[in-house]
Amino acid sequence: MEPNQEKILAKAQDRVIETLARNMDLYGITMSTGLLYGTLLFQDKSMTLDEMGQALGMSKTSMSTSVRTLLDMNMVDKIWKKGTRKDHYEVNLDWYQNFIDLFSTKWRHACEQNVMVLKKSLQELYALKESEEWSAEDLERVNLSIQRIENGLEYYQWLSRLIDSFESHDIFQFVPKQEKE
Incomplete structure (x- = not known):
């Protein structure tokens, strides 16, 4: 050259x-x-x-x-x-698998950590809710927090299934790899 x-x-x-x-x-x-x-x-x-x-x-x-x-x-x-x-x-040289391995490792770890924190907070709020008499306004605030944490847990369940779809390669049924010409 x-x-x-x-x-x-x-x-x-x-x-x-x-x-x-x-x-x-x-x-x-x-x-x-x-x-x-x-x-x-x-x-x-x-x-x-x-x-x-x-x-x-x-x-x-x-x-x-x-x-x-x-x-x-x-x-x-x-x-x-x-x-x-x-x-x-x-x-x-398999860029698809490299991405899957990188993505799955990082996101699975983050999911597990976040779910653990959300579940702990949810337990504390349920215990707090049962432990006292509450004004309607305060009870509404606690219930709102519980609802938002439960929404977060639903999200992390979805994200975990997404990660599973990468690891099992099911993702390629929805987003196929580019065919080589």
């Missing part, structure tokens, strides 16, 4: 890598981990931690932390290479 062509290719790849990293940041993944994912995406071979560190100008420790995050989210795979003792990593 000629130098000018190489420059255009590198610029296009760098733009995509930065955009991916910024998008992953929206889901609580550090920018450096997103940059690593993008860098691995455009490699034509697997990479070691040392190679990743050189490519990104970061420490092996930082690369190790980022790789562990990506492994936990199934966005990269650790592969065995004959003749070397170092671990090699390559990106999982």
Whole structure:
């Protein structure tokens, strides 16, 4: 490839890598981990931690932390290479599954935390409601809070079913993947 062509290719790849990293940041993944994912995406071979560190100008420790995050989210795979003792990593190229794994992990955790808080608050309000004599106005305020929390619990049940539809791939019945031409 000629130098000018190489420059255009590198610029296009760098733009995509930065955009991916910024998008992953929206889901609580550090920018450096997103940059690593993008860098691995455009490699034509697997990479070691040392190679990743050189490519990104970061420490092996930082690369190790980022790789562990990506492994936990199934966005990269650790592969065995004959003749070397170092671990090699390559990106999982299934963007649909990568999104599902990232989305499901983050949203399921948030749902569980929020449901736990709502249920605790609901129990406290039901106990409070039964424990005292209330004026009509105060009882209405407590009941309104109970109603809003119950609405929140209904929402989180719906969100949990949505997450289930991603994990089971049922979502593709409603929003099909783009057919390859």
